[in-house]
Amino acid sequence: MSSIDLENNFANQMNLKNNRVLSESRNRKRSSAVTPVNLDSKERVKEFLDKFDFILSDCDGVLWVNNGAVKGAPEAINKLRAKGKRVCFATNNSTKTRQEFHQKLTKLGYESHMDELFPTSYSTAVYLKSIGFDRKVFIVGMSGIAGELADVGIESCGVGSDPTPRHWTPGMADVELDEDVGAVVVGFDNQISFPKLTKACSYVRDPNCLFIASNADETYPHPDPRVAVPGPGAYVAAIQAVTGKEAIPLGKPYKYFFDIIRRQHPEIDPKRTIMIGDRLTTDMVFGRNNGLKTLFVQSGIGTYDDMINFKNSNDPEDHKCVPDYYLNSLDDLNKYL
Amino acid sequence: MSSIDLENNFANQMNLKNNRVLSESRNRKRSSAVTPVNLDSKERVKEFLDKFDFILSDCDGVLWVNNGAVKGAPEAINKLRAKGKRVCFATNNSTKTRQEFHQKLTKLGYESHMDELFPTSYSTAVYLKSIGFDRKVFIVGMSGIAGELADVGIESCGVGSDPTPRHWTPGMADVELDEDVGAVVVGFDNQISFPKLTKACSYVRDPNCLFIASNADETYPHPDPRVAVPGPGAYVAAIQAVTGKEAIPLGKPYKYFFDIIRRQHPEIDPKRTIMIGDRLTTDMVFGRNNGLKTLFVQSGIGTYDDMINFKNSNDPEDHKCVPDYYLNSLDDLNKYL
Numbered sequence: 001m002s003s004i005d006l007e008n009n010f011a012n013q014m015n016l017k018n019n020r021v022l023s024e025s026r027n028r029k030r031s032s033a034v035t036p037v038n039l040d041s042k043e044r045v046k047e048f049l050d051k052f053d054f055i056l057s058d059c060d061g062v063l064w065v066n067n068g069a070v071k072g073a074p075e076a077i078n079k080l081r082a083k084g085k086r087v088c089f090a091t092n093n094s095t096k097t098r099q100e101f102h103q104k105l106t107k108l109g110y111e112s113h114m115d116e117l118f119p120t121s122y123s124t125a126v127y128l129k130s131i132g133f134d135r136k137v138f139i140v141g142m143s144g145i146a147g148e149l150a151d152v153g154i155e156s157c158g159v160g161s162d163p164t165p166r167h168w169t170p171g172m173a174d175v176e177l178d179e180d181v182g183a184v185v186v187g188f189d190n191q192i193s194f195p196k197l198t199k200a201c202s203y204v205r206d207p208n209c210l211f212i213a214s215n216a217d218e219t220y221p222h223p224d225p226r227v228a229v230p231g232p233g234a235y236v237a238a239i240q241a242v243t244g245k246e247a248i249p250l251g252k253p254y255k256y257f258f259d260i261i262r263r264q265h266p267e268i269d270p271k272r273t274i275m276i277g278d279r280l281t282t283d284m285v286f287g288r289n290n291g292l293k294t295l296f297v298q299s300g301i302g303t304y305d306d307m308i309n310f311k312n313s314n315d316p317e318d319h320k321c322v323p324d325y326y327l328n329s330l331d332d333l334n335k336y337l
Numbered sequence: 338m339s340s341i342d343l344e345n346n347f348a349n350q351m352n353l354k355n356n357r358v359l360s361e362s363r364n365r366k367r368s369s370a371v372t373p374v375n376l377d378s379k380e381r382v383k384e385f386l387d388k389f390d391f392i393l394s395d396c397d398g399v400l401w402v403n404n405g406a407v408k409g410a411p412e413a414i415n416k417l418r419a420k421g422k423r424v425c426f427a428t429n430n431s432t433k434t435r436q437e438f439h440q441k442l443t444k445l446g447y448e449s450h451m452d453e454l455f456p457t458s459y460s461t462a463v464y465l466k467s468i469g470f471d472r473k474v475f476i477v478g479m480s481g482i483a484g485e486l487a488d489v490g491i492e493s494c495g496v497g498s499d500p501t502p503r504h505w506t507p508g509m510a511d512v513e514l515d516e517d518v519g520a521v522v523v524g525f526d527n528q529i530s531f532p533k534l535t536k537a538c539s540y541v542r543d544p545n546c547l548f549i550a551s552n553a554d555e556t557y558p559h560p561d562p563r564v565a566v567p568g569p570g571a572y573v574a575a576i577q578a579v580t581g582k583e584a585i586p587l588g589k590p591y592k593y594f595f596d597i598i599r600r601q602h603p604e605i606d607p608k609r610t611i612m613i614g615d616r617l618t619t620d621m622v623f624g625r626n627n628g629l630k631t632l633f634v635q636s637g638i639g640t641y642d643d644m645i646n647f648k649n650s651n652d653p654e655d656h657k658c659v660p661d662y663y664l665n666s667l668d669d670l671n672k673y674l
């Protein structure tokens with residue numbers, strides 16, 4: 001009867017490999033990826049420097065890990081500036097405002113200016129402003145988004161803890177919905193809760209409410225490799241499952257994020273721009289999607305083996321994850337700059 | 338440059354329809370659905386009664402809504418028993434143990450016996466026992482699952498609130514993982530939190546850990562039509578997004594759930610069994626997937642219009658949602674029994 005099915009299913013799941021990205025769309029036609037160049041000599045670095053005038057740099061995993069600067073990275077970025085390269089910071093991190101990122105960069109030894117800062121908290125605010133949004137935003141996320149929205153005159157609610165009231169039973173959730181809410185923005189949030197998720201789903205299901213992912217990263221970096229921290233993409237998937245509505249994703253690797261940066265810096269020439277990042281599936285794909293050169297550093301999430309796996313994959317989509325250049329960390333540049 | 342893209346995207350989302358189920362797989366070949374029979378005459382009810390010996394009945398939305406019995410439903414079920422029909426209760430609700438369901442059924446005027454009760458809290462325990470599972474279970478769900486697991490000698494953890502500790506910053510989550518955990522079970526949970534979800538994702542990502550959905554319903558019923566309450570399927574989607582691993586779904590509409598019921602009742606003949614339910618996408622599909630007859634009642638989630646939409650769809654998958662018989666509620670049977 002059924003025991004065989006049940007046990008086969010068990011066996012199948014035990015054999016499941018954790019390679020979602022690699023396993024998608026296996027059956028497409030073959031193509032070849034670029035061969036990444038290791039910037040391990042003065043000649044290669046010189047040739048590299050001649051390729052670009054503009055740097056877009058990711059932050060977490062490239063410039064810092066948690067609260068400490070990546071060793072040698074401030075020196076490298078400052079040397080690049082001294083050589084006339086211009087820098088913008090493009091991070092999927094939405095937990096802080098630009099002002100807070102500016103303070104962190106300064107504290108860790110990086111020069112930065114407000115018009116160079118593009119956290120997704122800010123890109124979300126710019127996006128909503130650009131479409132003439134004039135209602136209230138419900139945030140599944142942290143204070144960075146609320147701060148940037150306030151800065152462009154958009155009211156928001158939802159940030160912070162929202163625990164399940166004691167009198168709620170599973171079938172009886174007294175949810176008060178705010179009729180002014182016209183958009184839900186999802187970012188990283190370590191105060192997710194049942195009431196918060198219920199409100200977000202209820203708003204999003206309304207056809208007149210926008211659903212925006214400040215970014216859609218499924219995981220958030222964590223030093224312990226056993227720990228899988230849910231990123232905004234986890235909440236986006238949950239809300240999408242409940243409502244059937246897809247989010248507008250504003251972070252890397254999506255094109256809109258670059259559009260927002262270029263609105264403020266129309267002088268950026270994609271062909272003369274390098275994207276530096278530690279995430280192959282976001283930073284490198286973002287570069288590729290926008291016609292930029294890409295530099296992968298291994299001081300954050302991605303590893304050399306990941307890069308090689310993407311290069312050797314038969315799936316052309318995986319080839320977007322392969323960088324033009326790679327380094328252990330930005331520190332390795334210092335000896336050649 | 339980009340503003341047109343941004344605004345088109347906005348316009349597209351504003352036009353999004355909330356019809357996930359209907360819109361999937363539009364391009365398949367045409368097929369025809371059954372024509373549901375309204376049980377609105379003595380003759381039709383008589384013919385209906387001749388078709389089956391065994392009833393599988395859903396609970397929420399069929400027998401009760403929240404804490405009150407559906408008017409006339411206890412009388413109808415008891416009359417069907419008096420006519421020699423046997424009854425089992427098959428519910429995707431995992432928040433209670435069988436014992437607690439038995440108490441609720443009794444309190445609301447339904448006769449019931451322990452061997453007739455199949456909440457997904459119990460089916461999960463039976464499933465894990467059947468595959469010889471001997472480790473600990475981490476539960477994203479409520480005490481019903483823990484109770485049923487304990488009843489078959491399986492230890493569990495995770496039920497209840499698990500708030501984010503004050504000292505956690507977004508990048509620094511001190512997650513303690515229990516090495517004995519070998520399975521994560523997801524059910525309805527109104528105490529979802531960031532630490533709970535992080536632990537679940539971390540366990541599930543381990544290739545040696547099972548990932549089980551006691552059921553995968555995306556929504557939980559709520560009396561206010563504006564409120565979209567996330568069901569276990571929302572958490573399943575989130576964990577799946579983070580880990581890339583698919584859950585084993587044990588509730589309706591999946592076949593395993595019927596396998597588990599039949600293990601305990603090998604005398605059930607699918608051809609002589611009727612599935613009664615209020616959810617077209619779970620109860621009716623469950624019946625269809627297992628060769629049962631189906632009866633749809635409109636005292637819970639699904640509506641007459643939903644039924645007609647599924648019938649008129651061009652997608653053969655939608656036709657699985659169309660019942661053989663329908664009624665306003667079980668009360669309508671009383672006048673013909």
